[in-house]
Amino acid sequence: MELKNEAWDLEIKPQDTVFDLHLKDVWNYRDLLWLLVRRDFVSFYKQTIFGPLWFFIQPIFTTIIFTFIFSRMAGISTNGAPAPIFYMAGNVAWSYFSDGLNKTSTVFRDNVSIFGKVYFPRLIMPLSIIFSNLVKFGVQFILFIILMAYYLFKGENVHPNMYVLLFPVVMFLMAILSLGLGLIITALTTKYRDLVFLVTFGVQLLMYATPVIYPLSAASAKYRLLIICNPLSGLIETFRYGFLGAGQFYPYAFAYSTVASFVIFLIGLVIFNKVEKNFVDTI
């Protein structure tokens, strides 16, 4: 067997350049990605009676409670859309984002036993979380479509329009936004555990700074700018407007959300990539 002297396949060095993200490595491990998504999905409903039906329970109950509290009791506007579908749209989209953020932000801590024993591109783990979430979202989305069909059939004030075509883009942006934020947080929590506590209630608070339970149009001018600063606002508003026709499309907010999502995602990738190499020594 003839091997050239300098034809090394791999070099283990102290520090690679910050922007070498090993994306080719991630591609080589794509089978692992799918197997992890499958694992998350299958292990979720093993030994349960209702199985995947549990994915429905959470949005149904949240929708009922939101409708009762925010619409019936507090009387917050829904831009004319039926309250249940308005809240379900907000809730399904929000939980897609928040679940992604919550789970990716602990990815180093949760997987330290695996990461400490075997190498694979670490990015696979948070990616698999985002994809698992997409599966969960898909199931909940079916519920949303059923409810929407019901209201359409009844002739209620639900008007899907051409902005629904932005739906895949919105999903993609929400995915990279939650992934980016999660990567930044998990990278920092390897050293500063304080962030763990911040994230658990910070995400809850963030929901109120996002037009989930209220439309952006209902926010007073004073706070509207603040809410638009949250890159999620433009995304959730677009999602809801596309399907329900309630409210309006805010092109500037959407453009801002797009740019912000990409920037946060890239920052997250770079920080994660820098921390992943040595985090087992510090965690």
Place this chain on the structure above:
Amino acid sequence: MNNTVIKAENLAKAYQLGEFSTGTLSRDIERWWALMRGKEDPFLKIGEANDRTSKGGSDIVWSLRDINFEIDQGDSIGIIGRNGAGKSTLLKVLSRVTTPTAGGVKIKGRIASLLEVGTGFHPELTGRENIFLNGAILGMRKAEIRKHFDAIVDFAGIERYIDTPVKRYSSGMYVRLAFAVAAHLESEILIVDEVLAVGDAEFQRKCLGKMSDVSTKDGRTVLFVSHNMQSISTLTNNCIYLKQGLLVDKGPTEQIISTYLNDGANIGGQYVDSPIGDEPKIVKMELITSEPGNTHVNGAELKIIIDIYCPRPLKGAGIALEAVNIYDQKIMNLWNFDSEIPMCRKSGITRMVCTIPTIRLYMGNYHFNVYLAEQTGAKMLQALEKVCAFEMVMLGTHRDYQWQEGSCTYIEDFEWDVSE
């Protein structure tokens, strides 16, 4: 032709001691400030040995320092050294779990590491699902796993349970399945930590057999860490000896093992007590083993020296020594009573030397329990447990079918008379 597949150059790895909590942020800022001005990291001072028994001046220890070696294709390399010598750190760096602080390693071919069996097994998933998941974690593609699937199930011997969640497996089945997956990796380089210490003797034998196949038949490179000199000498042809983060020696296995054992020649295996007090007692017990470091080759002469302190003459004294294996089974008994060879009839120190001309204990770790009595055993004076640990090895006693751990407890002298 150059067949080097692993080349380590000036490899070094530092760890920070102590807590990472308050002060972490301020220290990070200080470090960042130093690096910005182009100075070296103020918290990394090169040159302190990783000696865990003495307190060092800085919070940084060098777990590995200036490690240089080359490994050829098809070689099987043992990495030996005491606890804390840097073996695990070296494996972690090689398997890319962590990065070195300085220096580097160049590698040809795919590398798979088995630092633990069953990494990433999910208890809720079935054996089948876990084979795929674990295989993928170890770096196999789905198609490769599918190709080896039957062989893996067969090797693990769990065909009947393949669609049962692994949480219902016995721990033995679990380990067998996990090792089976790892054993069928198609990587050119395989790194194995001391994972074979699990599982029953039969399975261990199977694993060791598989591992030597991997290196001899498949021509793949194996790196193997163990504290067990017997498996090292069975499985590897070359060794690297690490001590306090430094590479002390490298070369053919037998030679390095002997260096390692010689280096460890200390009084650790002795039992010593001071000759004071009113009661008779053993003040010294020492083994004269065939190799240094309380290591003894099967079939060689073993001497046991015992000094007994007697503040008064004893009547009907007696002593018994039991050699006990790691499972606390008593394997061998040695004794003397005053009625056989008179002992301890005068006050002072009595020295007794017991010689076993050809000790035939099977390889493994043993220690002694010692009992001192008087009045022909009616009155116990002293009972010492787990003293003078020693290891029996079978270096140089080659057989066509290699000796395996736990095969028996001792080997008798024998002769064959074969007629055809």
